[in-house]
Amino acid sequence: MDQILLKKTTLPRDNLGCSRDKLSVDQSISNGRMNFYRKGALSAPKEQVVTPANSRGYLLGVSAANGHRRRIFHEHHSTLHDFEANSVYLRSFTQDYRADLRGSFDFMLLEVSEAALAMMADEADIKGAVALECVQQRPDPVLGGLLAALFSSVDGEINKSALFVDQLSVAIIIHLAQHYGNQPAQSSSSRRMLSTRLQAELQAQVRSNLDGQLSIEEMARTCNLSTRAFLQAFRDTTGTTPHQWLTQERIEKAKDVMLESALPLKEIAILCGFADQSHFTRVFTRATGATPASWRRIRQF
Numbered sequence: 001m002d003q004i005l006l007k008k009t010t011l012p013r014d015n016l017g018c019s020r021d022k023l024s025v026d027q028s029i030s031n032g033r034m035n036f037y038r039k040g041a042l043s044a045p046k047e048q049v050v051t052p053a054n055s056r057g058y059l060l061g062v063s064a065a066n067g068h069r070r071r072i073f074h075e076h077h078s079t080l081h082d083f084e085a086n087s088v089y090l091r092s093f094t095q096d097y098r099a100d101l102r103g104s105f106d107f108m109l110l111e112v113s114e115a116a117l118a119m120m121a122d123e124a125d126i127k128g129a130v131a132l133e134c135v136q137q138r139p140d141p142v143l144g145g146l147l148a149a150l151f152s153s154v155d156g157e158i159n160k161s162a163l164f165v166d167q168l169s170v171a172i173i174i175h176l177a178q179h180y181g182n183q184p185a186q187s188s189s190s191r192r193m194l195s196t197r198l199q200a201e202l203q204a205q206v207r208s209n210l211d212g213q214l215s216i217e218e219m220a221r222t223c224n225l226s227t228r229a230f231l232q233a234f235r236d237t238t239g240t241t242p243h244q245w246l247t248q249e250r251i252e253k254a255k256d257v258m259l260e261s262a263l264p265l266k267e268i269a270i271l272c273g274f275a276d277q278s279h280f281t282r283v284f285t286r287a288t289g290a291t292p293a294s295w296r297r298i299r300q301f
Contacts, residue, residue: 016059016109017097019045025106029150031165033116034172037109038151040064044101056093057113058132060176062144063087068105072136073098081137086144090135090180108147110172120173123217124228131182140179146172161212161273164243170216170227192233198223199237206242206249210273216242250274251287258296265292 013019018039020026025040063083071080081089083105091097112120117132150168194202201222205214219242220230234242254272257263263271269280284292
C-alpha cells in the first residue's frame with residue numbers, strides 16, 4: 001500500500017532546478033509512483049531554472065494564476081511564453097531544460113516516470129498511450145481543476161488520504177492519455193456492475209481503513225478489475241466515488257460512537273479518520289445539516 005507523504009524541504013535548489021530563495025509556496029505529495037508539487041513566489045528568482053537531461057520521465061506544470069512569463073532556451077533559439085491560469089506545459093526530462101522566469105508564479109506540477117506511466121495506464125485499462133506529447137503552453141482547465149483539488153487545504157493543511165490521491169491520479173492519467181498520448185487511448189466500454197457480495201467486501205475494507213490509507217489498486221484487486229474499470233463499475237453501482245463512500249462510512253462510524261460512548265468529539269474525529277475536530281464538524285454538518293454536538297445532544301434525550 002502506498003503511503004502518502006507531505007513534506008517541506010529547505011535545500012537551496014529543489015530537484016526541479018528552481019532556486020528556493022523566494023518561494024512562498026513549496027509543497028509536495030507522493031503516492032509512491034507520482035510526485036506532485038506546488039511552487040509559488042511573489043517574484044521570480046533571478047537564477048535560471050536549470051534541469052540537466054535525465055531519465056526521470058515527464059514533468060507536467062499547470063499555472064494556478066495569471067501573469068507569469070518565462071523564456072525557454074533551446075539549442076539554437078529561445079521562445080517566450082505567457083502563462084494564464086490553467087495554462088499547461090509538459091516536457092520530457094530526457095532534454096536539458098533552461099528557463100528565465102519573470103513575475104509572480106504559482107504552479108502545480110506532476111512528475112511521473114515512463115515506467116510508472118506505463119504501469120498506471122495498464123491498470124487504468126488504457127492501451128497504447130505510454131509516450132506523451134510535449135507542449136510549451138496549452139489551456140487545460142480540466143487538469144487545472146484536478147490538481148487544484150489535490151492541493152486544496154483543510155484549515156490550511158494538506159492532508160489527503162491515499163484513497164483520494166489514488167482516485168485523482170487515475171483521473172489524471174486517463175486525461176493525459178486521452179489528450180497528450182502518442183495515440184488515441186482505447187479501453188473497454190462494456191458496462192460492469194459490482195455484485196452484492198463484492199460491495200459487502202469493499203465496505204468491510206473501507207470500514208477497516210477509515211484513515212483513508214486503503215488504495216484504489218487494492219479495492220480494484222478485490223474485484224479483479226483494472227483501476228479504471230473498477231472506478232467506472234463502482235460509480236455505476238453505487239452512484240458515488242470511493243472517497244465519497246469513505247466519507248459516508250466515517251460519518252456513520254462517528255454516529256455510532258457518539259451514541260454508544262461519552263468520548264469527546266476531538267477523540268471521535270481522530271478515531272473515525274478525520275483530520276481533526278474542525279474537519280469532522282465541517283464534513284458532518286454538510287452531510288447531516290447538524291453539527292456533531294447538536295446531533296448528539298438531541299439524541300441523548
